[in-house]
Amino acid sequence: MKSFNYKNPTEIIFGNGRIKEIGSLLKGRAKKVLLTTGKGSVKKNGIFDTVVKSLEENGIEYVEYSGIKPNPTLKHAQAGAAFAREEKVDGILALGGGSVVDESKAIAIGACYKGDLWDFYCHKAEPKKSIPLYVILTVPATGSEMNPNGVITNEETNDKWGYRTPLNYPVFSILDPETTLSIPVEYTIAAAIDIMTHSMEAYFSKTDEDSFILDRFVEALVKADLEALERLVKNPKDLEARANIMWTATLAWNGLVNCGAGRHVIVNHVIEHPLSAVYDITHANGLAVLIPASMTYYKEKYQKRLAVFGKNVFGLSGEDEAELADRTIIEFRVLFSRLGVPVSLSEAGINNPDIEYLASQTMKLLGETDLITQKDVEEILKLAL
Amino acid sequence: MKSFNYKNPTEIIFGNGRIKEIGSLLKGRAKKVLLTTGKGSVKKNGIFDTVVKSLEENGIEYVEYSGIKPNPTLKHAQAGAAFAREEKVDGILALGGGSVVDESKAIAIGACYKGDLWDFYCHKAEPKKSIPLYVILTVPATGSEMNPNGVITNEETNDKWGYRTPLNYPVFSILDPETTLSIPVEYTIAAAIDIMTHSMEAYFSKTDEDSFILDRFVEALVKADLEALERLVKNPKDLEARANIMWTATLAWNGLVNCGAGRHVIVNHVIEHPLSAVYDITHANGLAVLIPASMTYYKEKYQKRLAVFGKNVFGLSGEDEAELADRTIIEFRVLFSRLGVPVSLSEAGINNPDIEYLASQTMKLLGETDLITQKDVEEILKLAL
Numbered sequence: 001m002k003s004f005n006y007k008n009p010t011e012i013i014f015g016n017g018r019i020k021e022i023g024s025l026l027k028g029r030a031k032k033v034l035l036t037t038g039k040g041s042v043k044k045n046g047i048f049d050t051v052v053k054s055l056e057e058n059g060i061e062y063v064e065y066s067g068i069k070p071n072p073t074l075k076h077a078q079a080g081a082a083f084a085r086e087e088k089v090d091g092i093l094a095l096g097g098g099s100v101v102d103e104s105k106a107i108a109i110g111a112c113y114k115g116d117l118w119d120f121y122c123h124k125a126e127p128k129k130s131i132p133l134y135v136i137l138t139v140p141a142t143g144s145e146m147n148p149n150g151v152i153t154n155e156e157t158n159d160k161w162g163y164r165t166p167l168n169y170p171v172f173s174i175l176d177p178e179t180t181l182s183i184p185v186e187y188t189i190a191a192a193i194d195i196m197t198h199s200m201e202a203y204f205s206k207t208d209e210d211s212f213i214l215d216r217f218v219e220a221l222v223k224a225d226l227e228a229l230e231r232l233v234k235n236p237k238d239l240e241a242r243a244n245i246m247w248t249a250t251l252a253w254n255g256l257v258n259c260g261a262g263r264h265v266i267v268n269h270v271i272e273h274p275l276s277a278v279y280d281i282t283h284a285n286g287l288a289v290l291i292p293a294s295m296t297y298y299k300e301k302y303q304k305r306l307a308v309f310g311k312n313v314f315g316l317s318g319e320d321e322a323e324l325a326d327r328t329i330i331e332f333r334v335l336f337s338r339l340g341v342p343v344s345l346s347e348a349g350i351n352n353p354d355i356e357y358l359a360s361q362t363m364k365l366l367g368e369t370d371l372i373t374q375k376d377v378e379e380i381l382k383l384a385l
Numbered sequence: 386m387k388s389f390n391y392k393n394p395t396e397i398i399f400g401n402g403r404i405k406e407i408g409s410l411l412k413g414r415a416k417k418v419l420l421t422t423g424k425g426s427v428k429k430n431g432i433f434d435t436v437v438k439s440l441e442e443n444g445i446e447y448v449e450y451s452g453i454k455p456n457p458t459l460k461h462a463q464a465g466a467a468f469a470r471e472e473k474v475d476g477i478l479a480l481g482g483g484s485v486v487d488e489s490k491a492i493a494i495g496a497c498y499k500g501d502l503w504d505f506y507c508h509k510a511e512p513k514k515s516i517p518l519y520v521i522l523t524v525p526a527t528g529s530e531m532n533p534n535g536v537i538t539n540e541e542t543n544d545k546w547g548y549r550t551p552l553n554y555p556v557f558s559i560l561d562p563e564t565t566l567s568i569p570v571e572y573t574i575a576a577a578i579d580i581m582t583h584s585m586e587a588y589f590s591k592t593d594e595d596s597f598i599l600d601r602f603v604e605a606l607v608k609a610d611l612e613a614l615e616r617l618v619k620n621p622k623d624l625e626a627r628a629n630i631m632w633t634a635t636l637a638w639n640g641l642v643n644c645g646a647g648r649h650v651i652v653n654h655v656i657e658h659p660l661s662a663v664y665d666i667t668h669a670n671g672l673a674v675l676i677p678a679s680m681t682y683y684k685e686k687y688q689k690r691l692a693v694f695g696k697n698v699f700g701l702s703g704e705d706e707a708e709l710a711d712r713t714i715i716e717f718r719v720l721f722s723r724l725g726v727p728v729s730l731s732e733a734g735i736n737n738p739d740i741e742y743l744a745s746q747t748m749k750l751l752g753e754t755d756l757i758t759q760k761d762v763e764e765i766l767k768l769a770l
Contacts, residue, residue, distance in 0.1 A: 001562070001628040003400025008393065014645065015388025177386070210625040213609035213633045220601035227597055240595040243386040247645060248598045260399065260632060 001211040002262030008254055010146045011172040014247065016239070019136055019176045022051055022093070023058030026134065029171070030091030032061035033134070034084045036104045038068045038096040045182050047138060051095055063087045065107075068096065071276065071283075072103035074154045078117050081110030084131060092131050094170075097139025105150035105168040108133045121152055121161045123367075130165075135173035139183060140246040141191035143198060143253025145173035153277055160277035161365055175250065177243035185236050189339045190284030192229040192245065196222050197287045198253040201266040203309070204295065204302055205371075208262040215305070218257055219312045224248045226313070226335075233339070265371045267294050271380060274361035279350050288341040289348055293384035295329045297376070345384050355381045386596040387647030393639055395531045396557040399632065401624070404521055404561045407436055407478070408443030411519065414556070415476030417446035418519070419469045421489045423453045423481040430567050432523060436480060448472045450492075453481065456661065456668075457488035459539045463502050466495030469516060479520045479555075483527025486520055490535035490553040493518045506537055506546045508752075515550075520558035524568060525631040526576035528583060528638025530558035538662055545662035546750055560635065562628035570621050574724045575669030577614040577630065581607050582672045583637040586651040588694070589680065589687055590756075593647040600690070603642055604697045609633045611698070611720075618724070650756045652679050656765060659746035664735050673726040674733055678769035680714045682761070730769050740766045 013021065026033065033055075042048040055062050065080050084092065084107055094104035109127040110117035119125035137145045144150065148168040153160040183191075199221040202214065225248050231241035251257075258264075271294070272286035295306065303325045310316040310328030318324050333343045342348035359377035366372070398406065411418065418440075427433040440447050450465050469477065469492055479489035494512040495502035504510035522530045529535065533553040538545040568576075584606040587599065610633050616626035636642075643649075656679070657671035680691060688710045695701040695713030703709055718728045727733035744762035751757070 001399070001625065001632065003403065005396060005398050007396035007557075011390060011392035012644075013390050014386070018388065172392075211629065212612055213606070213629045213636070216605035216609045217602065217636075220605040221598070224598035224601045240386065243645070244596065244598045247386065251598070251602075251641075256636075259397075260628070 001214075001260035002208045004259045006255055006259050008146060008169070010169045010254075012146060012175060012250065013172055014175045016176060016178045016243075018174055019047065019050055019179060020054050022136060022174060023054035023056070023060055025172065025174075026055070026060050026091065026093070027058045030060060030089075030132065030134070032063070032087070032089050033091040033093040034080070034087065034089040034107065034131075035062045035064045036068060036080065036092060036094050036096070036100055036107065037064065037066045038100050040066070042095055042138060047136075047179050048095065051136060062093070063089065068100045068103045070099050071153045071160065072099045072106070072151075074118055074152050077103050077106035077110060077152055080107040081113075081117060084111040089131065091134060093134045093136070095136045095138065097137070098142025098144045101135055101137070101144040101170070102142070102150035102152065104133055104135075105144070106152050107131075109165065109167055118154060120165070121154070121159075121163045127165055127167055130167040133168065133170045135170040136179075137173055137175050137246070138179045139187065139191065140175070140180060140249035141194045143249055145170060145175065146250045146254040151273070158274070158277050158361065159365070160273040162273075175246050177239055177246050180242045180246060181237060181239065183236075185233060186340075188232050188236065188245070189229065189341060190282055191249065192225050193284040193287050193336070193341065195225045195245070195249045195252045197268050197291060199225065199257055200291075201268060202258050202261040202264055203305065204298065205264040205267045206261040207264060208260065211260045214257060214260055215308070216312075219309065221248055221252050221257070222313050225252070263371060265366065265369065267372065267380070270362050270365055271358070271377055273365060274358050278358060278361070279353070281348050281350070285342050285348050288336045288343060289345055289384050290380065292329050292333050292336075292343055294380050295332070296383050297380045299325055299329070345381075353381065353385075386599075386645035387593045389644045391640055391644050393531060393554065395554045395639075397531060397560060397635065398557055399560045401561060401563045401628075403559055404432065404435055404564060405439050407519075407521060407559060408439035408441070408445055410557065410559075411440070411445050411476065411478070412443045415445060415474075415517065415519070417448070417472070417474050418476040418478040419465070419472065419474040419492065419516075420447040420449045420478050420480060421453060421465065421485055421492065422449065422451045423485050425451070427480055427523060432521075432564050433480065436521060447478070448474065453485045453488045455484050456538045456545065457484045457491070457536075459503055459537050462488050462491040462495060462537055465492040466498075466502060469496035474516065477516050477518050479518065480523065482522070482524025483529045486522070486529040486555070487527070487535035487537065489518055489520075490529070491537050492516075494550065494552055503539060505550070506539070506544075506548045512550055512552055515552040518553065518555045520555040521564075522558055522560050522631070523564045524572065524576065525560070525565060525634035526579045528635055530555060530560065531635045531639040536658070543659070543662050543746065544750070545658040547658075560631050562624055562631050565627045565631060566622060566624065568621075570618060571725075573617050573621065573630070574614065574726060575667055576634065577610050578669040578672050578721070578726065580610045580630070580634045580637045582653050582676060584610065584642055585676075586653060587643050587646040587649055588690065589683065590649040590652045591646040592649060593645065596645045599642060599645055600693070601697075604694065606633055606637050606642070607698050610637070648756060650751065650754065652757065652765070655747050655750055656743070656762055658750060659743050663743060663746070664738070666733050666735070670727050670733050673721045673728060674730055674769050675765065677714050677718050677721075677728055679765050680717070681768050682765045684710055684714070730766075738766070738770075
């Protein structure tokens, strides 16, 4: 195992019906919050009203900032930061999924900074302070509710870049499985793919070959994710499966799976970000296309762990390691196809993609690195055609 | 899954050679620390000198408080608290295994309290403040380095009681696998048994039957623990296995395995504490005796999960659930016997134990509960004879 530091100060408040606690939880912490939301689904399903009622009962003022999009944009975040400053809020309450949380993180640091918010994302500046962030998660997938990361897309440059700062750990996040009951199955499938990819990124790109506690932990996450998904495809109202997928999503990307993994590139994500920034596809579809491609590209390097993964997660049996590795990749293709998700760029509607440009965008995102080359990225994209 | 709140503020600093960082890590946090140690092994193997050198280089004063025993006692902790007060330390640096950390937790809260330290453990009082606690862990097993729990034995009453307060989370814990290289194999076996028991307590006593992410996580921990143990029995100098067991120990008892498990009794631990307080056996031997006994007692109730556990952890195959459950219990007996650990009270040298008294001590420790009865405890102890 490689050296690591791990600290995660976010408090998780998990359980059915717990969104009602929001007002009392904020009492004594915030007087007036910026309530950030997406495109309105929380208003249709009653969650917004429940939250607002709890805020009012506890004397917490709020101003709403709505309209956050699935790939949150720099301009909208900048405007949100200006609004938060104007309104002199002392807390930001993100109500939504990963995009709402990510943009709220940008607003939280942007509101306390006089320069351009993008400075942080392109590493020109470090935030010195932020407005405390509170989260009510209604769409589990990205893990943003218990990590310091956020992704913002700069519409002008096509850059979809992530940034992490300890200032962006939410103070607390409420995970109320009941709020996720109305999520359509296709969103749940997308979430499950994002969760499994988060779980596996370190597993299939780390330099440390001997951190088996992490390997077993990753396999556990993917198994739970798949079990929940199978149940939800059959019955989207399965509240227990909803609860399991919600907690699995958080555990998959709160830093634990990276502890001890050493330096590595989160290969599918760094290629997917430019892909969905340039072509308008969903994050999960991009990941589903890239997973079998990157596994195929690194098949020899990770043959042993592909075989072990296939045995432990998909229940494969056999002795021939190379054959098991191949079968593991096939299992992913079969799984994604069965779920109606594309497993190639052409299936995703992307014909003749500009591979060189996409790969250069990945390299730009990564900055200086010796872990992957533009050639590697191009080859993975070719395998995804 | 049941409702839960989870927050763990302890920072983990993990990696070979990292004990050397202690001085610089304390700089700005503490001026003078109480350096707590056990019975002297850290002086023989050079760890103490490395730590002291780093403290001196960084201008951190220290006073030593040594002689903490494997089952730390109330009197020694009380004297330590008085000494910490006298010396006006502003930090406590625990250097050792779980016992040193547990007693240091007692000292940290005891030094800031005018009454009797035992008041906390028997729930007569709540601590209002504490001296910040820093840990250098040299013997992984109890998980105390990343949780708010501590166990102290009151020699006068034979009570071995635990207490938890958020004040007792260490600020940081250094986990340096190299410091564990000299641990004798029999200690490593004991540690591995403690770790697997921590992992399994919720799995085999929870009321929630549908939190499968936790189940997979527990199986992952036990598998990693067993893999590390097998390697260390063959080669105690296997540094990678040492690293894996160290991190597994922390993950097994930092609260994660209990998230969503609902109300449950940590059955093996609550019976073992009186057992090792009354009869002078090691904690791990007590656990090894109790695990097959409690599994046998609850076999019908947990038949399905015993079968699943056997398949996922021991690689058992078959369809007959009852038979698989039986075989899982046998696997534990075989494992413990192979490791030279007792699987019955008589093998542990305890003949004609006072079952009624032991069970009453367990019930006293638990306080009011509807989860287990004195009769249940007596029956488990009888199955352990």
